[in-house]
Amino acid sequence: MSPHALDDFFAVIPAGGVGSRLWPLSRAGRPKFLRDIAGTGATLLRSTYERLEPLCDASRVVVVTGQAHGDEVRAQLPEVTTENVVLESEGRDSSAAIGLAAAIIERRHPGAVIGSFAADHLISANARFRRAVTEAVRAAREGLIVTIGIQPLEPSTAFGYIRAGEPLEILGAPSARQVEAFVEKPKAATARRYLASGEYLWNAGMFIARASRLLEELAAHAPELAAGINEIADAWDTPQRDEVTARVWPTLEKIAIDYTVAEPAAKKGALAVIPGFFGWDDVGDFAAVSRVHATASSNEHPLDIIGDADRVVSYEAGGIVVSETDRIIAVAGVPDIVVVDTEDALLVTTRAKAQQVKNLVAAIKESEHPEVL
Amino acid sequence: MSPHALDDFFAVIPAGGVGSRLWPLSRAGRPKFLRDIAGTGATLLRSTYERLEPLCDASRVVVVTGQAHGDEVRAQLPEVTTENVVLESEGRDSSAAIGLAAAIIERRHPGAVIGSFAADHLISANARFRRAVTEAVRAAREGLIVTIGIQPLEPSTAFGYIRAGEPLEILGAPSARQVEAFVEKPKAATARRYLASGEYLWNAGMFIARASRLLEELAAHAPELAAGINEIADAWDTPQRDEVTARVWPTLEKIAIDYTVAEPAAKKGALAVIPGFFGWDDVGDFAAVSRVHATASSNEHPLDIIGDADRVVSYEAGGIVVSETDRIIAVAGVPDIVVVDTEDALLVTTRAKAQQVKNLVAAIKESEHPEVL
Numbered sequence A, B: 001m002s003p004h005a006l007d008d009f010f011a012v013i014p015a016g017g018v019g020s021r022l023w024p025l026s027r028a029g030r031p032k033f034l035r036d037i038a039g040t041g042a043t044l045l046r047s048t049y050e051r052l053e054p055l056c057d058a059s060r061v062v063v064v065t066g067q068a069h070g071d072e073v074r075a076q077l078p079e080v081t082t083e084n085v086v087l088e089s090e091g092r093d094s095s096a097a098i099g100l101a102a103a104i105i106e107r108r109h110p111g112a113v114i115g116s117f118a119a120d121h122l123i124s125a126n127a128r129f130r131r132a133v134t135e136a137v138r139a140a141r142e143g144l145i146v147t148i149g150i151q152p153l154e155p156s157t158a159f160g161y162i163r164a165g166e167p168l169e170i171l172g173a174p175s176a177r178q179v180e181a182f183v184e185k186p187k188a189a190t191a192r193r194y195l196a197s198g199e200y201l202w203n204a205g206m207f208i209a210r211a212s213r214l215l216e217e218l219a220a221h222a223p224e225l226a227a228g229i230n231e232i233a234d235a236w237d238t239p240q241r242d243e244v245t246a247r248v249w250p251t252l253e254k255i256a257i258d259y260t261v262a263e264p265a266a267k268k269g270a271l272a273v274i275p276g277f278f279g280w281d282d283v284g285d286f287a288a289v290s291r292v293h294a295t296a297s298s299n300e301h302p303l304d305i306i307g308d309a310d311r312v313v314s315y316e317a318g319g320i321v322v323s324e325t326d327r328i329i330a331v332a333g334v335p336d337i338v339v340v341d342t343e344d345a346l347l348v349t350t351r352a353k354a355q356q357v358k359n360l361v362a363a364i365k366e367s368e369h370p371e372v373l
Helices: A044-052 A067-076 A093-108 A126-141 A188-197 A211-221 A223-236 A241-251 A259-269 A285-296 A356-365 B045-054 B067-076 B093-108 B125-143 B188-197 B211-221 B223-236 B241-251 B257-267 B288-299 B352-363
Strands: A007-017 A061-066 A086-090 A113-115 A143-149 A161-167 A177-183 A200-210 A271-276 A304-306 A311-322 A329-341 A345-348 B009-015 B061-066 B085-088 B111-118 B145-150 B159-167 B177-183 B202-212 B271-276 B303-306 B312-323 B328-341 B346-351
Touching: A007 A044, A007 A093, A007 B111, A007 B271, A044 A061, A044 A067, A044 A126, A044 A285, A044 B061, A044 B241, A061 A067, A061 A093, A061 A113, A061 B271, A061 B312, A067 B241, A093 A113, A093 A259, A093 B303, A113 A126, A113 A211, A113 B271, A113 B303, A113 B312, A126 A143, A126 A271, A126 B125, A143 A161, A143 A211, A143 A259, A177 A241, A177 A259, A177 B211, A177 B303, A200 A211, A200 A259, A200 B241, A211 A223, A211 A259, A211 A285, A223 A241, A259 B093, A285 A304, A285 A329, A311 B352, A329 B352, A345 A356, A356 B061, A356 B093, A356 B312, B009 B093, B045 B061, B045 B067, B061 B067, B061 B093, B085 B145, B093 B211, B093 B223, B093 B257, B111 B125, B111 B211, B125 B202, B145 B257, B145 B352, B159 B271, B177 B188, B188 B202, B202 B211, B202 B271, B211 B223, B211 B257, B223 B257, B257 B271, B288 B303, B288 B352, B312 B346
Parallel strands: A007 A061, A007 A113, A061 A086, A143 A271, A304 A311, A311 A329, A329 B346, A345 B328, B009 B061, B009 B111, B061 B085, B145 B271, B303 B312, B312 B328
Antiparallel strands: A113 A200, A143 A200, A161 A177, A161 A200, A177 A271, A329 A345, B111 B202, B145 B202, B159 B177, B159 B202, B177 B271, B328 B346
């Protein structure tokens, strides 16, 4: 195999998570990854797929998603065959989702390198993204667990960070560095210090590794989970798939892959990071939607409008209006507002308080109208 | 006639004005006075009528309104006969509206006292209101122009004020005082001074006078307008009504009665004021709607809800939500918000900026969707 080819590389796209801080745009029945949240003209899932396609054709893309979204995912990704869409009867978090995909791929293609990329993140400069992935795959072939950390453009307090250590001097992966630590979302002053130091990258939750290495880490740090995954994977391409999956899957521990693979690997010096010099956002709340929309539209209008701007009238107003109905929306005297107008639900908040939408969602769950979630 | 009877008293209810700062609740086709803006269970027009009914039966109530609202006004006030509903082909302001009503009443009932009461104000303590009107009628019989000024409960900057002077010592109207001056809406510090002095009353735009006295003032200060009104009134109860009205009415000067009657009368010491000890609000904007609603509901919840409260979910939110649709409305992280959700239009502003709604209405007039006004 040529060192430039990525024939051994498989992309795993976990397409889960409701994105409840993006309610009422993101709903249980139509979650964030099935929406064109950023107004790019494509759903986040489709964009994720198209970004990866030049690296691995459709036969090497595996999507893990909920049973309820299977039809919509297949409609969005007609190139991906049914055997490469793994349907979960219920969400068991990222260790189970990515672990099962890794185990299935390893059985079908021993020695494969997999990369996991969330279906609901927004990335610009796709060529730079692929350059980083290519380096990551080469480092992964050396037996490392590899992540891609985003070079910060501002002292964001919305993301976790990765502290990068010494260069690793890997052939074909010149920018690979040791990961010293993961750090939680910082306060503003700390975030400014991180940015100034040049040693911190945003944690975008991307992991690249040989499937077998990832499963080794999982076996070491979550042995019951790993055993369950292997039991399902053994049955996957056999007539026993449904029976075994139905029995084992619901018993798997719900735990993020950060805790079962990434952090343990970092602790023993087996985690590498490739700095990524591309725009990235997890579009986690409406402040992020406003942020990515403002970047995309490159205008300085204080009120961003997603939808038909002819039906929005404003006076001394800033923030973001998302219009999904044909109603007139009039906004006055609000310097930082979020208005999301959908057929059956209306949200009003501010970018500064956009995280509080999760409290509203919790309240609606307990209300007489949980059907709008 | 017994001094306690008010058989010579006629109520004039000018029912005009769109209430554009209350858009999208108040619309051109369904203005404020035809709405239950305060959530009392009755339209403001109906409430105005019922408040006056114990003083003068339906045969002595004259409503002046736009042709477009004639049917709705008659539906709201079935007791009022067609001959007592004066329809304007176009709005010509309060001097023309009240002046024409006065001239018609004077011809039908020479010597009548009329009182003019806007159709779109909110009043509580109706018995106290009627006590004040009764005193005002008695003072009017003495040849005075009389207004009712509201005893302020707080240093409001939303209303104009009346500076009260010496007691007038009129038999049957013991609280009547001379009006020294009208003053414009004050700044906060001035309003506090007014309140502390005890000499200032809110100008509620209520005027009581003999019809003939009012027409005299009008003739003195707006002679062309008065001549036009008299020409129409002469023809009113004849077959020439439509021809004369169509020719003369559109030529009448548009001017508020404050300038043609009240202020000139005040200047020459012919204006009396009766202090009114009742709740009053002109419900001019959504800050006022919130104010009167909070008073009515007597609860301290920071978010007032007009509409189905079961469909409103809030977190750290204050202000007012008006819901006319069956959508879920979710509001978070906004300490002072106004949300008005109607079928074809949505308004978001704050109580502090509620006056800016008129700027939105102006913008919508110029937009592609003036039909929502």
